[in-house]
Amino acid sequence: MMRGTGKGTDTSKGTSKGKSKSKGSRRDEIVGIAMELADDQGLRAVSMRAIAERMGVTPMALYAHVDGKEGLLDELHGRVLGELPVLDRDLPWDEQLRAGARAVRASIRSHPGASLLIFERPAMGQTAIRVVEELYRVMLAAGVPAHDVARRERLFSTWLLGFAVSEGGGRFSPGRLSTRERRATAGGAALPVHEGLAEWLDRPVDWDAEFEADLEDMIALIRGAR
Amino acid sequence: MMRGTGKGTDTSKGTSKGKSKSKGSRRDEIVGIAMELADDQGLRAVSMRAIAERMGVTPMALYAHVDGKEGLLDELHGRVLGELPVLDRDLPWDEQLRAGARAVRASIRSHPGASLLIFERPAMGQTAIRVVEELYRVMLAAGVPAHDVARRERLFSTWLLGFAVSEGGGRFSPGRLSTRERRATAGGAALPVHEGLAEWLDRPVDWDAEFEADLEDMIALIRGAR
């Protein structure tokens, strides 16, 4: 396991734009409280003032440790994938891929609020880039030709992140509507295909099973790229 | 083409929770201005006060036509996929799927701000449910067994929406970092696989070509489900 995004490790105080500020422990505390707020009450409940109040400090005190609200959200974004297992390179590539995908899904499910940031920010953090490094390695191990590795990594990640964020963020809820509700929200229009499939559509979805089935499909797609 | 989500069509003043309010034209104007703000300045620039100011009216005047900020965002969400072509049923299923996917991508690209709402809200609007109806029909035409139609529709949609929202929302930008930048943001850690792939990773990405290639992969996956 590699835990966190590197507490004392990050000696560069200006990773890209300059203003990272302070050395770590106080900033980690701020980001930790922000993550708690996001986990418990959603991303919109994350405010400088609410964080400051929980720390027993003035809102302005935060600005010495964090690059404003936007910088704080960047930090939150970086931490969604902040605790991922290193993959066992002795396993077959597809087993490594399953393990990595399950870990990413679990991490996103435990931070549904912050995970919404994934689609509105570039995947540029330390952890994110290491995850991509691992995925590239697995793709090559699977026999994907070098010129196609980047696209297939993006295809796999897009599905994986899309699935997990949909689960936690709300796109997949409320599971499925009943046939009656569907008819109503369609404005009374006929939905003949829905009605023909009612037997299947009215069952509750087993999201764990769906994730595993999708995962096997995506693995088959990578296997076929050889 | 079916345009809009139904101006005078929506006679039910309470689709699910009661407070839709007013008959249409004024609400359409409000939502239109909100969409302009989201398109031009991002989702966070959408505020009741900014909309009211553009309309030359008091913020409170909006509450007669729209169910608060949250209701307004629901409306915006519903309109992202609000102008989609009806598919030509005489075409082969895979051609229908290509046409539908390209239309969805185009619609999301023209509303990148509002498209971020896709992953945090259930896909329950009128248009959304009609799109799903079309996708179900195409899946059946492709020979997907009835018990597997819903999962495969979600798998396809998750990729499609994930790709398009990533493009417009920022996950895919700034394209790819240079090898040097990658090394820096990884905290100085070695990225041997990245470096081995540098020849490919340092090229700019052709997103249109990538979308088409992914689309063919997803179609192959559906074809394989027979």
Add this chain to the structure above:
DNA sequence: ACCTGAACACCGTTCAAGT
């Protein structure tokens, strides 16, 4: 039916000042 005005409880962020 549609809109206003005042008010309330919030935001993020600046600046100068304190220790």
Add this chain to the structure above:
DNA sequence: ACCTGAACACCGTTCAAGT
């Protein structure tokens, strides 16, 4: 190095009142 206090320009939403 770290924090405060006052101030500024914003938010969404309530309520009672106007026409």
